[in-house]
Amino acid sequence: MAKKVVAAMKTGTGKSFSKCIKMVKSEKTGAYIFKEEIVNNDHVKDFFSRK
Numbered sequence: 001m002a003k004k005v006v007a008a009m010k011t012g013t014g015k016s017f018s019k020c021i022k023m024v025k026s027e028k029t030g031a032y033i034f035k036e037e038i039v040n041n042d043h044v045k046d047f048f049s050r051k
Helices: 002-009 041-049
Strands: 017-025 032-040
Touching (some): 017 041
Antiparallel strands (some): 017 032
């Protein structure tokens, strides 16, 4: 699946998007989980500022 995402992002329109991965601590268990999302390059800071 990752190969499809990377291949799609290398095309002309895909260059305006970035895959963002954020590590978040779970309130219930205290373990860390990863939040992944493909966002427009203009909204990367918004993704990391969200809680």
